[in-house]
Amino acid sequence: MKTMMMIAALALSAAGAQAAVPVAKIQAMLAKPKVMCGRFDQSKTLAGMKKPLAANGRFCVVQEKGVLWRTLQPFPNTLRLTKGEIVHYQGERVAMRLDAKTEPTVRMINQVLFSLLAGDLAQLEQLFRVDGTVGADSWNVTLEAREPALAKAIGTIKLDGGAYVNNIVISEASGDRTSIVFSKIEAGDKAMTADEAALFR
């Protein structure tokens, strides 16, 4: 989260930057539904630890609303990002709440995360140098923060996909590395379960 905050905070505008990759083509390939949900499998390799740590759960991306990230295994915990706040639940308990009123960067973090999950490269281009290749029905890109201090802190982000984002790999400068695989993506109003929808009310 804090990393995201720094992404949002230290980003530099990219006036007139030339994209090394035809972002428009990737944009055209993406489905961009109003609502999409799916499964994620996350594997973290942490500095100083021998074994990677695996987790999985469900995620939802709702246009105009925000993002829901529900880890189910090994422990249930939920992250909900909406316009006004970021809330982190451990089980039923609110472990952390960031209010956009007191933490101005909340809005920006939400935007970045939403763009990442929705693959909105046009948005991301403002903050990152985008480099990569585009095939007939697939693409992959590497994001490097434009801001050197920030690049040092978060390292690089790799994305690949087709109509949806399939994989995200974040390699942090600290040596921690996170890779996320998305699957079983459904789009449309029926994609969300009732309790997921309830979290957005």
Next chain:
Amino acid sequence: MARGRTLALAWLVAVALLLGHNGYLWLVKRIVPDTDIMALLPVQERDPILQRSFAHMVDAAQQRVIVLVGAADWEDAKRAGDAYSAVLAKHPGLFDAASAGDGVQAEWLSLFQQHRLVLMTPAQQEQLQKEGAAFWTQQALAKLYAPFGGPKLGAWQDDPFGLFSGWVQDRAQETPVRPRDGHLFVADDEKQYVLLPLKLKVPALSMTAQGQVLPVLEEAVAAARQAAPQARVIQAGVVLHAANAGSQASREMHTIGAGSVAGIILLTWLVFRTLKPIALILTSIGVGVLGALSVCWLLFGQIHLMTLVFGASLVGVAQDYGIYFLCNRLSADASLDSRALLKKLLPGLALTLLAAVIGYMGLAFTPFPGLRQMAVFSALGLIFAWLTVICWFPQLIGPRSLKGGSLVHRYGAALAHWPLLRANAGTWIAVAVFGVAAAFGIAKLGANDDIRLLQNPPKHLVDDQIKLGKLLDAPTPVQFFLVRGDSAETVLQREEALKSRLDGLIAAGQLSGYQAVSNWVPSARTQQERRALVDLKLLGHEGPLAAVAQQAGEDAAWVKATADALRAAGTPLGIDAFMAAPASEPWRHLWLGKEHGEFASIVALRGLSMAAVPQVRPLADGLAGVQWVDKVAEISSVLGRYRVNMGFVVLAAYCVVFVLLLPRYRGRAWRVIAPTALASVATLAILGYAGQNLQLFHVLALMLLLGVGVDYGIFMQEESVKSAGRKDATPWLAVGLSAANTLLAFGLLGLSNTPALQAFGLTMLLGTLLVWLAVPCFGVSTNIKEKANADAIGIS
């Protein structure tokens, strides 16, 4: 005759010197009046550390100009902000623009990262004490599995329980400003703003500097609006207020000075029907002002703009001597030459000068350097004007050079219709009625000693200031806690004790936060407590860290290595290391360091409303070395004390003047002083009925009124010293002419936008008018042949 000429020539030499000195000051040295409003405030012998704490806060604030350029759309705001900055960049000699600093964040974190084990919020410390191992295990695991690296700075193993990142987040809450796209960003519900913190390289209180800075700022605002037409620009800074106060005062000075001079010219023309007296009176006033300026400059080494404003109103008093002489010349027998006439008038003239100077010197009893200067300036101005009348007028105005106009006839005749007070039943009834009415009016008088009455900034400046305060949630520089102790450690510990009390008020919504050095550098004692707590609760043999290792499949060696790395980041963070690091730059003004054998610091409050002050102030009670500092209240209370003291000074001055009058007027001395005394009482009563609040400046005006009113009393009684009764309307004419001019001068001061000057002007206006009306009633009663007199004046 020869003596008169010698005297006149000697004075001519003196005036030539004055002119030369003034020319040197204004044209060669190019002096500028001082416009610092603070220079008018009392300098007190007091606690040097307290003094310094205030200077620390004010110095930090004084040279700053904070600018916000906002628009609904961030891109628009950035464009407008850049346009604004571009204009300033053309003037590198005036402004230092702080950049939004690349990598500032990474840099300031590095110092704290080395000591991260002891950096946590008080709330987290409390959690460490209360919560069990299960809670912390869960915290660490949640972070371990959180997506996107979770809320952390650096690797997970550097801050497994999220204590340090919680502290960093808490510090980030100290300001709503965030870096964004290489700009500083702050927003409210409507607009997003680019923040441009500027530092002036030229002194904010210098008028020359203001003259350079303000046009550039205006140009920058125009550029921002051109870049984004709907952009809103909010600017705040001492320089804006100072420039405004300065230009307002000089505008008023010109108006009042010009208005009263114009009034004098008109009235003199109507009375004497020739231009010569006008030239004479203006000469006497001119010499008075130039002389006062020269001597004041030699005495004080500077001159305050307010002195000049006040000095401008002095014109109304300095003319009295010339007018008195001229009116007497007008009505005197042509056979009497001017030297002889002056001899006849000298006792009265000397007394009027003495009374006025005593009146003005009363102002010098105040602790305000500005007022003292005004008093000296005024007294000097009067002395120079008086000397000009004495030395030059007899030489320049001979018999038969003046004729009265028809106004003089009509006005002189009016004297006959004035009631004369005699010791009869009617008089006593009038006195009783007046006494009751005055008592009621005065009883209605409130008092208001608010310092803010000294200045009246325009609404847009105040609005911008308020808006900016809301957006930036910045602490006020004039109300804070001062904390002292015999060592830096004691100060930090006392800050922490105070902060735990303040936390209660924050929870209650009375405050939004506080700024203190101990937010960044906890006391050594607190750091030690935290180290022990972390060791006991988190890093222990069967503790949360071990539990996390089990879940992640790590062994005891891993636990030991991780715990050791964390302990290594628990070395004490000292105040000196913090002060030397770039991270402390925004907070250095809060640390006063060692001074007079004591360490001291400031705890500044954010979001403090006036309403919350009564709850905040007592928090210092019972905390050793902690005191509440409220500059506003302090100065206001000083103003209040001096309002009361000046009241006594006024009464004392009445006694002194009365004693002064006794040798010459004996049993009639009370008649000289009574009109002024009554007018003062009546003025206070009128102010009371009008619902005004009494402030120091009303009382100062009463002091001045004594000087002016006694003049009139003396003019009227002088006549009766020589011959009983209202045989001659000459003094009445002199009083009328003087009073009309004084009313003009002070009436215009009553139009001032500065509440303090307005109070002063209004009091003088009412008082002078009432003295003028009351003065004839205190004549000595005899039969009157006013008609014959009026004719004598008109047709001589």
